[in-house]
Amino acid sequence: MGEYLMLIVGTALVNNVVLVKFLGLCPFMGVSNKLDSALGMGLATTFVLTLAALSGWLLEHGVLIPLDIGFLRVLSFILVIAAVVQFTELVIHKTSPVLYQVLGIFLPLITTNCAVLGVALLNIQQESGFMESVLYGFGSALGFTLVMVIFAGLRERLALMAVPVLFAGTPIAFITAGILSLAFMGFAGLSPK
Amino acid sequence: MYVLSAIASLATLGLVLGWLLAIAAKYLKVESNPIVEELEALMPGSQCGQCGFPGCRPAAQAIANGEAPITVCPPGGSALAEQFAALLGVSIDLSNFEEPEFLIAKVSEDTCTGCTRCFKVCPTDAIVGAAKQIHAVVADACTGCQKCIAVCPTECLQMHKPEVTLRNWRWQKPLPEPVGAPA
Structure with a gap:
């Protein structure tokens, strides 16, 4: 149990998928203008990432290894991720039309969120077991959501600040992201390794 | 052997996922009012926002729910209002309807x-x-x-006011003249 907790904390904070591994930067910059949509995006990605990590492990150990066709890994993972994203889109359209409208194009674009494919592939690379894979996916997604929410909160406040004209808009957002990344590097001290 | 198993596994994967998605789409179908679609199809569709709604679809929804009058669309004018009336089966009195001046x-x-x-x-x-x-x-x-x-x-x-050019010039309607009036 403690091991699993360590795994979640480790993936969410120490090896944060956005700010330490620099995966999934596109929704990180794209959907972080408003706190609500950032949280919605984070939750949708959490759902997709966890399911993708789970189905990626099943696919790897159920199909790819027994048939010895590891060269199809990326292709089949993308196929599964696309299907999971489509499913998520259906669920969100049904349960929350407002969120569906707010997320807009970024919802189907979760398919191309490199964090989703990246985590599924990293799981295979690290030869993790089933529970570890799922928790790794879930922890990464938690970290993603956390960073999205923090960054959206920062950007909402930044919008009210008197930022010098040269830095206004996207440049100050990039600088903020850099400082946030520096802050997350500090979590490296938590790591037992 | 590799080729066969690769083809078979990918095809199976695609089929199974497609089938699952089809089932999900059936159970998670979002019901939309068909009348809204028809109203929206009649509208100009330029999302100009003159009606006070964010776009044509919200306006069509408001008309379908009875929250907006069928004369809500200024670019559509009385012609569109008549089409709406025919579609919705309501009677409409356009005698007081002032065609907005087209600028x-x-x-x-x-x-x-x-x-x-x-x-x-x-x-x-x-x-x-x-x-x-x-x-x-x-x-x-x-x-x-x-x-x-x-x-x-x-x-x-x-x-x-739009300039009168050869392309949009129209012959003036004849003035109603009483029969037998001196010329």
């Missing part, structure tokens, strides 16, 4: 700075121009939504 935007070339703000907001792409070039309005494409008026920093865009 189109026009750039005053003395004050235009070429800032490009107006053609970014134009829903029908009726404004042409480039940065630091004087813009112009394509009169045929302008629906008179006045979105460009709000963003123009120099107030060089104003609404004018």
Whole structure:
């Protein structure tokens, strides 16, 4: 149990998928203008990432290894991720039309969120077991959501600040992201390794 | 052997996922009012916002729910209101309906700075121009939504009556003259 907790904390904070591994930067910059949509995006990605990590492990150990066709890994993972994203889109359209409208194009674009494919592939690379894979996916997604929410909160406040004209808009957002990344590097001290 | 198992596994994967998605789509179907679709299809579809709704679809929903009158669409005018009335099966009295005066935007070339703000907001792409070039309005494409008026920093865009050209000139309707009146 403690091991699993360590795994979640480790993936969410120490090896944060956005700010330490620099995966999934596109929704990180794209959907972080408003706190609500950032949280919605984070939750949708959490759902997709966890399911993708789970189905990626099943696919790897159920199909790819027994048939010895590891060269199809990326292709089949993308196929599964696309299907999971489509499913998520259906669920969100049904349960929350407002969120569906707010997320807009970024919802189907979760398919191309490199964090989703990246985590599924990293799981295979690290030869993790089933529970570890799922928790790794879930922890990464938690970290993603956390960073999205923090960054959206920062950007909402930044919008009210008197930022010098040269830095206004996207440049100050990039600088903020850099400082946030520096802050997350500090979590490296938590790591037992 | 590799090839066969690769083809078989990918095809199976695709089929199974497609089948699962089809089932999910059936159970998670979002019911939309078919009348809204039909109303929206009749509308101009330029999302100009003159009705006070964010776009044509919200306006169509409001009409279908009875929250907006069928004369809500200014670019559509009385012709669209009559089509709505026929579709919804309601009677409509257009005798008091004043056709809104049709005005189109026009750039005053003395004050235009070429800032490009107006053609970014134009829903029908009726404004042409480039940065630091004087813009112009394509009169045929302008629906008179006045979105460009709000963003123009120099107030060089104003609404004018459309110019009468050979293309849009129409013969005047004859004045009603009493029979037998002295010529």
